[in-house]
Amino acid sequence: MLALTRKTDYALIALSYLVEQQTQGDNPVSAKRIAETFGLPLPLLMNILKELVQAKILASTRGPRGGYSLATEPAQLSLLEVITALEGPIRLTQCADRLPVLGQGCELSANCPIRGTVRSLHQRINQFLADMTLQDLYEDKMEPAGVTGSSDKVAGRGCACRNKIESPYTEPRQTA
């Protein structure tokens, strides 16, 4: 569907928040706090953070006052790394990232009528994601992008963040 999963959504939100907190010398940050701040489901968020630790994007500390902290400089961590860690390598189409070797999975190979285009699109998206760092993500938050939205087509689904930002430790999930 050409869409990121909600896992990636949550991860980017959490990472952006970690940059902020870390900038303020607040370190590490527990999963619980992140979940409460943005109204994310805690168990799911924990799964995601675990994966980010395994990918060495985050470092974790156990025990009271433990939590997660960034394992990399925000300016060194690309969105591509985050997405790849959570969703696996991007492949627009099944053969997007194949080398054009005959017999290697795609028998059409060089004759495939859409190979070039798909590969081109694939590379552009990859490039953009590789260039965009967590630092950019954080700064983007600081100065919200202008509304260039030519969005006449709107898909109706909720946003990833379900809560208002006020202060941490406010009650999430009101009486459903």
Place this chain on the structure above:
Amino acid sequence: MLALTRKTDYALIALSYLVEQQTQGDNPVSAKRIAETFGLPLPLLMNILKELVQAKILASTRGPRGGYSLATEPAQLSLLEVITALEGPIRLTQCADRLPVLGQGCELSANCPIRGTVRSLHQRINQFLADMTLQDLYEDKMEPAGVTGSSDKVAGRGCACRNKIESPYTEPRQTA
């Protein structure tokens, strides 16, 4: 997963083939012939072609010697239209195409830490897809793109096209 569906894959292959056949004055082309040429599952392909007709991207003629033909100039048909027709509007993330109106689905709205970045990425992809036309897709086939593949990460799945291109009307699907 940031991937196109196989439906779109098949559609692009079929459309590209239609341009080719139409260029050679061969018109219309039956679903059966397309399916056999590329080894695609006929019933599925027919579903896809039906959807493209409903989206007014293709025109259909019934009866013997009937089939599908392009309803638009290849240079006027963008990939975005094709993808949108088959998969619905692209939304990288749930709030990607929302206008930043408070209370409208996402309560974080202007405070959402990743809104700007996601929106930016979303627009770039949209723009690329809107600029790329079926004509480009077809020409791309003519001069296969060079291997710029920095693909150290390869996802192992089959290619959309399961058959060799030789001539139409060769037997598809050998003894499985």
Place this chain on the structure above:
DNA sequence: TGATTCAGCACCAATCCGATACTAATATTC
């Protein structure tokens, strides 16, 4: 009339995603 081809449904199986639960391990605090 009969063959060919598309149209419109309805359906099914497999996969993936979002989400939860439970137990174990580790660190801090007292």
Place this chain on the structure above:
DNA sequence: GAATATTAGTATCGGATTGGTGCTGAATCA
């Protein structure tokens, strides 16, 4: 050392989406 806070690991589950099939009807041509 006991209690507590927090992450690690793993297993599971329901539901949506995707890939794919089947059946019936309608149009067109010979």
